[in-house]
Amino acid sequence: xxxWGMAADLDRCTGCGACVTxxxxxxxxxTVGPEQAAxxxxxxxxxxxxxxxxDFPDVHLKFRPVMCQxxxxxxxxxxxxxxxxxxxxxxLNAQVYNRCIGTRYCANxxxxxxxxxxxxxxxxxxxxxxxxxxxxxxxxxxxxEKCTFCVQRIKATQIQAKAEERAVRDGEIQPACAxxxxxxxxxxxxxxxxxxxxxxxARSGRGSKLLEDVGTYPNVNYLNRQAQV
Amino acid sequence: xxxxxxxxxxQDLLRPLLQTSWRFYLLVALFGGVVLLALGMWFRxxxxxxGVSGISWPVYWGFYVTSFVFWIGISHAGTLISAILRLVxxxxxxxxxxCAEVITAFALMIGAMxxxxxxxxxxxxxxxxxxxxxxxxxxxxxSPLVWDFFAINTYLTGSVLFLFLPMIxxxxxxxxxxxxxxxxxxxxxxxxxxxxxxQWHRLETAMQIMAIAIVxxxxxVHTIVSFDFSMAPVPMWQSTIFGPYFVAGAIFSGIxxxxxAMAVLRKFLHLEDYLHPVHFENLAKLxxxxxxxxxxxxxxxxxxxxxxxxxxxxxxxxxTQRESFAPLYWTMVVCNFVLPLVILGIKRFRTITGAVIAxxxxxxxxxxxxxxxxxxxxxxxxxxxxxxxYRPQPTEIVIAAGTFAAMVLLYVLFAxxxxxISIWELKAGEHPSPELLPTALEEHPLGKLHL
Numbered sequence: 100x101x102x103w104g105m106a107a108d109l110d111r112c113t114g115c116g117a118c119v120t121x122x123x124x125x126x127x128x129x130t131v132g133p134e135q136a137a138x139x140x141x142x143x144x145x146x147x148x149x150x151x152x153x154d155f156p157d158v159h160l161k162f163r164p165v166m167c168q169x170x171x172x173x174x175x176x177x178x179x180x181x182x183x184x185x186x187x188x189x190x191l192n193a194q195v196y197n198r199c200i201g202t203r204y205c206a207n208x209x210x211x212x213x214x215x216x217x218x219x220x221x222x223x224x225x226x227x228x229x230x231x232x233x234x235x236x237x238x239x240x241x242x243x244e245k246c247t248f249c250v251q252r253i254k255a256t257q258i259q260a261k262a263e264e265r266a267v268r269d270g271e272i273q274p275a276c277a278x279x280x281x282x283x284x285x286x287x288x289x290x291x292x293x294x295x296x297x298x299x300x301a302r303s304g305r306g307s308k309l310l311e312d313v314g315t316y317p318n319v320n321y322l323n324r325q326a327q328v
Numbered sequence: 329x330x331x332x333x334x335x336x337x338x339q340d341l342l343r344p345l346l347q348t349s350w351r352f353y354l355l356v357a358l359f360g361g362v363v364l365l366a367l368g369m370w371f372r373x374x375x376x377x378x379g380v381s382g383i384s385w386p387v388y389w390g391f392y393v394t395s396f397v398f399w400i401g402i403s404h405a406g407t408l409i410s411a412i413l414r415l416v417x418x419x420x421x422x423x424x425x426x427c428a429e430v431i432t433a434f435a436l437m438i439g440a441m442x443x444x445x446x447x448x449x450x451x452x453x454x455x456x457x458x459x460x461x462x463x464x465x466x467x468x469x470x471s472p473l474v475w476d477f478f479a480i481n482t483y484l485t486g487s488v489l490f491l492f493l494p495m496i497x498x499x500x501x502x503x504x505x506x507x508x509x510x511x512x513x514x515x516x517x518x519x520x521x522x523x524x525x526x527q528w529h530r531l532e533t534a535m536q537i538m539a540i541a542i543v544x545x546x547x548x549v550h551t552i553v554s555f556d557f558s559m560a561p562v563p564m565w566q567s568t569i570f571g572p573y574f575v576a577g578a579i580f581s582g583i584x585x586x587x588x589a590m591a592v593l594r595k596f597l598h599l600e601d602y603l604h605p606v607h608f609e610n611l612a613k614l615x616x617x618x619x620x621x622x623x624x625x626x627x628x629x630x631x632x633x634x635x636x637x638x639x640x641x642x643x644x645x646x647x648t649q650r651e652s653f654a655p656l657y658w659t660m661v662v663c664n665f666v667l668p669l670v671i672l673g674i675k676r677f678r679t680i681t682g683a684v685i686a687x688x689x690x691x692x693x694x695x696x697x698x699x700x701x702x703x704x705x706x707x708x709x710x711x712x713x714x715x716x717x718y719r720p721q722p723t724e725i726v727i728a729a730g731t732f733a734a735m736v737l738l739y740v741l742f743a744x745x746x747x748x749i750s751i752w753e754l755k756a757g758e759h760p761s762p763e764l765l766p767t768a769l770e771e772h773p774l775g776k777l778h779l
Contacts, residue, residue: 139384139716148713165711174561180473181455182465198465200455201378201448202473203388207706208560212386212714216448218379240377241448310710313561 101267102190103248104290104318105277106300107164110325111284114147114162118276118285122166125249125275127235129221142215144246145276161324164285166276167192167213167246168309168317175205175214183243190290190318191248199242206243210313214245248287249274269295290318337754341747342505344597351596352744359737366730369723370445378448382721386714387706391724392446393556395731397698398581399439400480400553401574405582406432407487408546409614411539420610422753423602427593428586429491430748434738435585436484438731443476445727472555479552483545490538493531496521497752550578557701563640564633564705573625580618580664581694584687587611589739591684593748602749605680612683615690616672623665626697643708653704656696663693 122128122145131140145166152159173192175184183199186192194214206214220240223231231237234251238244253272260267269288277285288297300306301320308317373380383390406428413421444453456477458466467474499518503511521527554574557565567573587608594603630649633641648657667689671682703718742748 135379138719139386140379141385146713148711150713163713165713177468177470178472178560180467180471180477182468198455199448200450200452202443202446203383203448204471204473204556204560206386206388207562210561210710212709212711215385216378216383216388218383219377239449243448313710315561 100189100291101289102291102318103169103253104190104288104297104301104320105166105169105248105274106286106297106306106320106322108282108284108286108300108322109161109163110322111282112147112162112164113282113284114149114160115281116147117279117281118164119143119145119147121275121279122246124230125232125235125252126247127221127231127237128244129217129237130224130227131219132224135218140218142217142244144213144215144244163309163321164276165211165213165309166319167248168211168315168319169246169248171316171318172314174208174210174313174315178204178208180204189253191250192245193250194243194245194247196236196238196242196244201241201243203243210310210315214243217242217244249276337751338501338505340599340601341749341751341754342502344743345502345745345747346506348744352740355740356737359733359740362733363730363737366727366733369726369730373723374450380721381723382719383724384716384718386709386716387703387718389446389702389706390718391699391720391728392442393702394695394698395728396439396442396446397553397574397702398695399435399442399731400550401578401581401694401698402585403432403435403439403483403487403582404546404550404575404578405584405586406430406435407483407490407542408432408579409583409586411490411542411546414535414539415543420607422756423599423749424586424590424607424611425753426491426494426746426750427589427748429487430739430742431582431585431589432487433484433491434735434742435582436480436487437738438734440480440484441731443473472552472559475552475555479545479549483542483549486538486542486545490535490542493534493538494750494753495746496531497523498747498750501751502747547575550575562705562709563638564629564644565701567629567632569625569629569632573622573629576618576621576625577694577697580615580622581690583611583615583618584690584694587615587683587687588691591680593743594680597743597748599749602754608680608683609678612672612678612686615683615686616668619665619668619672619690623669626661626665640710643712644705647704647708648700653700657700660693660696660700663689664697665693667693 122143123130126144128142128144131142135141145164148163148165150161150163152161169190169192171190173184173186175192176186179185180202181198181200183195184192184205185195201216203216206212206216217238217240221237222228232251234255249272252274256267256272260271267289269292272287274285274287277287286297286300288295290298290301292298297320300322303322305322305325306320307323309319309321311317381390381392410421410425410428413425444450447453456467456474467477496518499514500521500523503514503518506514551571551574554570558567558570560566590603590607590611593599630645633645647653668686671677671686707716707718709715
C-alpha cells in the first residue's frame with residue numbers, strides 16, 4: 100500500500116504562483132470575485148505564503164507553498180460528525196463532499212487553515228466556465244473542500260498501471276501543482292518506497308515538517324533554505 | 329412580609345391565566361415580530377447561501393456558535409439550581425423552582441437551534457442522529473459534535489420531564505377552576521390527577537429520582553460543550569481547564585438570567601408577596617460565589633498560558649489582553665467580575681435592583697466571554713499568513729438578537745398558560761405534611777439552614 104507524500108524545496112520555490120493557478124484549473128475550484136475574495140472567501144487549496152524577514156535594508160523574502168498536509172494524525176478527521184472527512188488506506192485525508200453537512204469544525208481544527216468553505220454555489224468568471232475538469236466533482240453551497248493531492252490523477256495512473264500489469268513508476272503521478280512548477284520545487288511520490296525521489300528528499304538533512312510541534316504528523320516535507328538570496 | 333395562604337394563592341397565581349390584558353398581546357406581537365424577522369433572516373441565508381453571514385476564512389465560527397454556547401449556559405440555571413435546592417430541601421426554593429426550570433427548557437430549545445442554523449447544509453442535520461440507513465453509515469462517535477447531540481437531547485428530555493412533573497397538580501387546579509375548552513385541555517394535561525395519597529407519593533418519588541438524575545447530566549452537558557473547543561488543536565482552546573471553566577460560567581450566567589426573569593415576573597404579575605427580597609439575596613449570594621469561581625478560572629487559564637509561553641498561544645493571548653480584542657476583554661472582566669463583586673459583595677447594594685444590574689452585567693460579560701474564546705483563537709491560528717478577521721453581518725446580528733426575543737416570547741406565553749409559581753409546592757410549604765416530604769432529607773443539616 101503506497102503512502103503518498105510530497106516534498107517542497109524552499110530553495111527552488113520562486114513564489115511565481117503557477118501551482119496555485121494549475122490547482123484552480125485542475126480541481127474546478129470556483130472563483131468568488133474580488134469583493135468576496137477581499138472578505139476572505141477565496142478558495143486556494145494551495146497558497147504561496149510570503150514572509151518578509153529582517154529590517155530594511157537587510158530584508159529577506161521567503162515563500163512557502165502551503166496545501167493540505169495530508170496528516171497521519173489529522174485533527175480534521177475525528178471532529179467531523181458525519182465521516183465526511185476521513186482517512187483512506189493510502190494515507191490521504193479524503194473529503195466526501197456529498198457527506199459534508201457544513202459544520203466547518205474540520206477547518207477550525209486544522210492548524211494550517213488548509214480547508215475552505217463554499218459560501219455560495221460555484222460560479223466561474225467567463226471564460227473559465229468552459230474549462231472545467233470532468234474528472235472532478237463540483238461542490239455545492241455549504242460544504243468544505245481542500246487539496247486532495249489530485250486524487251483523480253492518482254487513481255487514473257493506478258488504473259492505467261494495473262491495465263498494463265505493472266507497478267506505478269516513481270514520478271509517474273504528477274499532481275497539477277508539481278507538474279506546473281517551473282523550478283521543480285514540488286516533488287510527489289510514495290513515501291513507503293525508500294528509493295523514491297520524495298523519500299530521498301524527506302530523509303535529507305534539510306527535511307522538516309510545518310508546525311511539527313502540534314503533533315499532526317504531516318506528509319508534506321519542506322526542504323529548508325540553505326542560502327539566503 | 330406577608331405569607332398568602334389557601335384561596336389567596338389560587339387567586340393570585342391563576343389570575344394571569346384567566347384574565348388577559350392588552351399588554352399580553354402587545355408583548356407577543358412585539359417579540360413575535362422580532363422572532364419572525366430572525367427566522368426570515370435564517371431562511372434568507374439558506375436561500376442565498378451562507379455567504380450572507382460574516383463568517384469567512386479562517387474564522388469559521390462566529391455569532392452562531394457564541395449564541396449556542398451562551399444559551400446552553402443559560403439553561404444551567406434552572407434545572408440544576410432547582411434540583412440542588414430540592415435535594416437539600418431549602419424551603420425558600422418553593423416560589424423559585426418553576427421560573428428556573430422554564431428557563432432551562434426554553435434556553436435549551438433556543439441553544440439547540442444553533443448547531444442547525446450554523447450548518448452549511450441545515451437540511452441534512454438529521455445525519456447527526458444514528459438512524460438505520462441502507463448505506464450503513466453511522467455518525468462519527470469520536471466527534472464532539474455528536475457528543476453534543478446526545479448530551480443536549482438527554483438534558484432537554486430530562487429538563488422537560490423535570491418541569492412537567494410538578495406541573496401536573498397545578499394543571500388539575502386550573503382544570504377545576506375553569507370550564508369549556510380550557511377545562512378539557514387542562515384535564516388532558518393533568519393526566520386524571522385527583523390528589524390521592526398514592527398519587528402524591530408517586531409524584532414525590534418521581535421528582536426525587538429526576539432531581540438526582542438531572543444533576544450529573546447538567547454538569548456533563550456543559551463539559552461536553554467545552555469539549556467542542558478543547559478537543560481541537562487551536563491556540564487557547566486546547567486546555568484541560570475548559571470543562572469546569574465552562575460549567576462554572578454556565579451556572580454563573582444561568583443565575584443571572586434567573587434573577588432577571590424573576591424580577592420581571594415580580595413586577596409585571598404583581599408577585600411581590602411570593603418573590604421576596606430574600607430570594608433575590610440568596611440567588612445573588614450564589615451568583616457571587618460563581619463569579620469568584622469564574623474569576624479564578626479565567627486567571628488560571630491566562631496564567632498557565634503565559635507561563636507556557638507557546639508562540640501560537642501568546643499571539644492569541646496578547647491579541648485579547650492588549651491588542652484588537654482588549655476593549656472587549658476588559659469589558660468582560662468588568663461586567664463579570666468587578667461589577668458583581670462590588671454590587672453583590674457589599675450588603676447594602678445587595679437589593680433586588682442591585683442584583684438585576686449585576687445580572688445584566690453578567691449576561692453581557694458571559695456572552696463576550698464565549699465570543700472571546702471563539703473568534704480571537706480562530707483568527708490567529710499559528711501561521712501568521714493565515715491570520716484573519718471576523719466582521720458580523722446583519723444576518724447573524726438579527727438572528728442573535730432574535731434569540732433574546734424568542735426567550736421573552738416563550739416566557740410570556742408560558743406564564744400565560746401555566747401558573748409560573750408552583751401552587752401546590754407553595755401550599756405544601758404552608759402546611760408541611762409528613763407524607764409529602766421524605767423524612768431523611770428533612771433531617772439533613774442543610775435543610776435546617778433554610779438558606
